[in-house]
Amino acid sequence: MATSAQAGAVAAAADRDAGPDTLHLDGDRVRLTWGRTDAGWRAVRVRTRTRRGWRELPGALGEYGLTHHAGAEPPDAQQVRREEAGTHHAFLPAEAAVEGTSQGKAVVFRHTHPLGTLEARWRIDGRHPHDVRVTLTWTAAQDGWVSLRTPTLCALAEQDLAFGCVPGGWYGHEANPDLRMAAEYGHGLPAVPHLFYDDLATTLAPVLSTTEGLTLAAVAEPGMARDPYAADRVTHRDVRLALSTRDRAGRLTPHLARPILGRADSRCTAGDRRVLDFRFTLTDADWFEALRHAATDVYGFGRYLELAANKHALTERLARIQGTYIADPVLSQWLTDEYEGTTIGAQKYNGFVQGAEKDAMKNSDIGAMWGLAAATSDALLERDRLPYVRNFKLAQQQTAAGHYRGALKGQYYLFKSDRFVEEGNPNAEIADYVEPLATAYYVITDLAHILLFQPGDAELKGRIRLAADHLADAQKADGSWEVATDKEPPHAVTYPHLTEDLRPTWYGLLVAHHALGDRRYLDGAVRGADWYVTHAVERARYLGSTGDSGFRMDLSLSQGIQGLLDLADATGERRYRDAAIEVARLHTTWIYTHPAPSTEPRTRAGATYEAWQLTQLGLQKEQNASAPGNGPILLSSFAGTYLRIHRLTGDPLFRDMARAAALGRDAFVAEAPGVHSYYWVSFTGGIGSFPHHAWWQIGWILDYLLEEVRTRSGDRISFPRGYFTPKVGGQLTYGFAPGRVHGTPATLRIPPRLLTADTPHAETLGALATGGDRLFALVLNSSARPLTATVTVDPALAHPDGPRTITGIRAVSGRLTAADAPRFTVALKPHGIAVVALDLAE
Numbered sequence: 001m002a003t004s005a006q007a008g009a010v011a012a013a014a015d016r017d018a019g020p021d022t023l024h025l026d027g028d029r030v031r032l033t034w035g036r037t038d039a040g041w042r043a044v045r046v047r048t049r050t051r052r053g054w055r056e057l058p059g060a061l062g063e064y065g066l067t068h069h070a071g072a073e074p075p076d077a078q079q080v081r082r083e084e085a086g087t088h089h090a091f092l093p094a095e096a097a098v099e100g101t102s103q104g105k106a107v108v109f110r111h112t113h114p115l116g117t118l119e120a121r122w123r124i125d126g127r128h129p130h131d132v133r134v135t136l137t138w139t140a141a142q143d144g145w146v147s148l149r150t151p152t153l154c155a156l157a158e159q160d161l162a163f164g165c166v167p168g169g170w171y172g173h174e175a176n177p178d179l180r181m182a183a184e185y186g187h188g189l190p191a192v193p194h195l196f197y198d199d200l201a202t203t204l205a206p207v208l209s210t211t212e213g214l215t216l217a218a219v220a221e222p223g224m225a226r227d228p229y230a231a232d233r234v235t236h237r238d239v240r241l242a243l244s245t246r247d248r249a250g251r252l253t254p255h256l257a258r259p260i261l262g263r264a265d266s267r268c269t270a271g272d273r274r275v276l277d278f279r280f281t282l283t284d285a286d287w288f289e290a291l292r293h294a295a296t297d298v299y300g301f302g303r304y305l306e307l308a309a310n311k312h313a314l315t316e317r318l319a320r321i322q323g324t325y326i327a328d329p330v331l332s333q334w335l336t337d338e339y340e341g342t343t344i345g346a347q348k349y350n351g352f353v354q355g356a357e358k359d360a361m362k363n364s365d366i367g368a369m370w371g372l373a374a375a376t377s378d379a380l381l382e383r384d385r386l387p388y389v390r391n392f393k394l395a396q397q398q399t400a401a402g403h404y405r406g407a408l409k410g411q412y413y414l415f416k417s418d419r420f421v422e423e424g425n426p427n428a429e430i431a432d433y434v435e436p437l438a439t440a441y442y443v444i445t446d447l448a449h450i451l452l453f454q455p456g457d458a459e460l461k462g463r464i465r466l467a468a469d470h471l472a473d474a475q476k477a478d479g480s481w482e483v484a485t486d487k488e489p490p491h492a493v494t495y496p497h498l499t500e501d502l503r504p505t506w507y508g509l510l511v512a513h514h515a516l517g518d519r520r521y522l523d524g525a526v527r528g529a530d531w532y533v534t535h536a537v538e539r540a541r542y543l544g545s546t547g548d549s550g551f552r553m554d555l556s557l558s559q560g561i562q563g564l565l566d567l568a569d570a571t572g573e574r575r576y577r578d579a580a581i582e583v584a585r586l587h588t589t590w591i592y593t594h595p596a597p598s599t600e601p602r603t604r605a606g607a608t609y610e611a612w613q614l615t616q617l618g619l620q621k622e623q624n625a626s627a628p629g630n631g632p633i634l635l636s637s638f639a640g641t642y643l644r645i646h647r648l649t650g651d652p653l654f655r656d657m658a659r660a661a662a663l664g665r666d667a668f669v670a671e672a673p674g675v676h677s678y679y680w681v682s683f684t685g686g687i688g689s690f691p692h693h694a695w696w697q698i699g700w701i702l703d704y705l706l707e708e709v710r711t712r713s714g715d716r717i718s719f720p721r722g723y724f725t726p727k728v729g730g731q732l733t734y735g736f737a738p739g740r741v742h743g744t745p746a747t748l749r750i751p752p753r754l755l756t757a758d759t760p761h762a763e764t765l766g767a768l769a770t771g772g773d774r775l776f777a778l779v780l781n782s783s784a785r786p787l788t789a790t791v792t793v794d795p796a797l798a799h800p801d802g803p804r805t806i807t808g809i810r811a812v813s814g815r816l817t818a819a820d821a822p823r824f825t826v827a828l829k830p831h832g833i834a835v836v837a838l839d840l841a842e
Helices: 077-081 179-183 287-298 303-307 314-326 366-376 379-395 436-453 458-474 507-516 519-537 555-571 574-590 639-649 652-662 680-685 693-712
Strands: 022-026 030-037 040-050 053-056 060-069 087-091 095-101 104-113 116-124 131-140 144-149 152-154 161-166 170-176 187-190 207-210 215-220 242-246 252-258 273-283 334-339 342-349 360-362 412-414 419-421 601-604 607-610 739-741 744-749 755-757 762-769 774-781 787-793 805-813 815-820 823-828 833-841
Touching: 022 104, 022 116, 030 131, 040 152, 040 273, 060 104, 060 116, 087 104, 131 144, 144 273, 152 252, 161 187, 161 242, 161 287, 170 179, 179 187, 187 242, 207 252, 207 287, 215 252, 215 287, 252 273, 273 287, 287 574, 287 652, 303 652, 314 693, 314 762, 334 379, 342 379, 342 412, 366 379, 366 436, 366 693, 366 744, 379 436, 436 458, 436 507, 458 507, 458 519, 507 519, 507 555, 519 555, 519 574, 555 574, 555 639, 574 639, 574 652, 639 652, 639 693, 652 693, 693 762, 693 774, 693 833, 739 762, 744 774, 755 762, 755 774, 762 787, 774 787, 774 823, 805 815, 815 833, 823 833
Parallel strands: 170 187
Antiparallel strands: 022 030, 030 040, 040 053, 040 060, 060 087, 060 144, 060 152, 095 104, 104 116, 116 131, 131 273, 144 252, 161 170, 161 207, 207 215, 215 273, 242 252, 334 342, 342 360, 360 412, 412 419, 601 607, 739 744, 744 762, 755 787, 762 774, 774 833, 787 823, 805 833, 815 823
């Protein structure tokens, strides 16, 4: 047996297949065997070493392919995506040789075709022995459009498939003959050849796992895909790489294509060269481990955290959003209107809404609104915002008798026509509809958020019960709901092609149980969650919450994670926690893990950046409908949820993805108001068409920071958590009840400028002991390097009842290096925490 030191060695007589017509590429973990046939050299055995010894992947083949289009004009783009463009030439290479290289031994195949010559160089990766590096080099002999393809190392039988995916594209345990549902909704693998491009693919590694527990992935090497911001302009749409789970012949195999016919570099003249550099990963680990390997080992995901440096602390941004943006009704586009005799308030919404005449209004993170007001004692919020938002939420609910009594009237209010409507779909004639998920979110959950802060509000309780009863009545016998039904009789199903509501609609009943204590709501939530686990989680089929994309899977997938975690807490059932982890694993395929982090120079708007500052790596997609033009989004509502999953699993990938989403993103923040852009392509353009999104930013940043506090303190600091916010992710609400700081009851206290650090790498949060005689300063190092931070305290803001005097300063945890009120200095480890207690007196 070869040792790791012998990885890459090629033996002409390694085993029973030895002979003059056999070649081997033998490593410590991988063995490939080729045999000469009349048609050329083909793969005859593909093996990987496991804990149970050497095991063989089925369907060894080794066929190569090249797609060529001879016309002067590029082929039809839709035909290219559907693998119907050009002429595909499949072959086995005619020549093979063993060559020595600086990286060890290699097997080199060559094949001459009338269109050109292909060279394929195979070698074991010395650092990652489960990987076989392959470099394809094509030299054109004729003019035309060319697409190189990964060789079909193994063609799996359909019955051998356990799970497969193109990350960010489609997922499943079986093929789906409905191409629309597979390719657009991600429900199963397309049953026919179909390409998915690198502007939407989040990890550049199609993966297939077999029923025998083996996994094969094809991972594109860094540099093969488009750079979304090359040099000095947005190049996000200049796609260069396609991924699939089938080759051009329709065989089940991880497949890459580069260039893409009709796209960059695909036009060749005689003598031109094109290269496709990739690796096959062969292992007995599952698909998730193959994805992790591609993201962390091949693309160096963790290096982003080594490079990321904040220009502004997240807590400083929160202060700017609150003091500059939210407080300014013009900047935040705050509006009030009279509706049925009540003044309602919300922010203007400038995106698409069916029937709108630039008059749509919407609120977003209700929990963040009430939580921020409580934690900062903000009189403007308490007096001029929250009462009108409460009125808006009550006005959204249908209270009149009828089929939809208790349901949501609509997410958006149109002030010109005095009505509530749903978002709708700009690409289809969709009638106004009622969505059970919307009632669960925008009535039950939002009102329950307010109830956390106003527990004696009888009207809120009555409204929650009205909505919960409607939701329970709409629940089918099997525990599920319809996706949506028409507002008008006969209340027909609005989206006939969406036969299952693959979303956590049941969460509304769980929240109602928590708010009202009614056991039948918990029973309904359990029935709904059981259906969800069976039909969504176990099948890897999900829907999203954005109506304008036809409810295709979107950023809201992380709500399934948090909902299941909350249900596990409510029931004590571990199966819901396990299901939450499975949803979280799949959600990582919604996070970009490319391009590889880099310090290469970039120029934007006359300023110089390093590439990591403008990267898409670490950001999630909103949906596949918006991402081709806009890239991913900066709204990282999954960050806190990922830290909760990290604490459950110990998996560092979730922690690192949470941090990468939150840190070093100043190139996307509008300087004055402190709000980040929604879409990546907007950079510092600010909130754009979605002024209400600032509240979601406040919510996810607070959730992330408080989960970092809990994680880094080893659970010695924690605050009660509310419900997740509709509709963007799993971020939770805080500030409605005291938590504990190293055993002392304390409430969250974060008014702007209470704690000011002298470095943007330090995050500062306050917690006031319930007795009012002590303020805890929680100081976090957001960088991967040791940090010394000096924090200045404003004692006038320490207590909601008025100024206090600081009478003593001491370290509770971490290292206090200096203290001279109102300042102290702490020394912090990389991504560390220090807790400093400040004694207060009137």
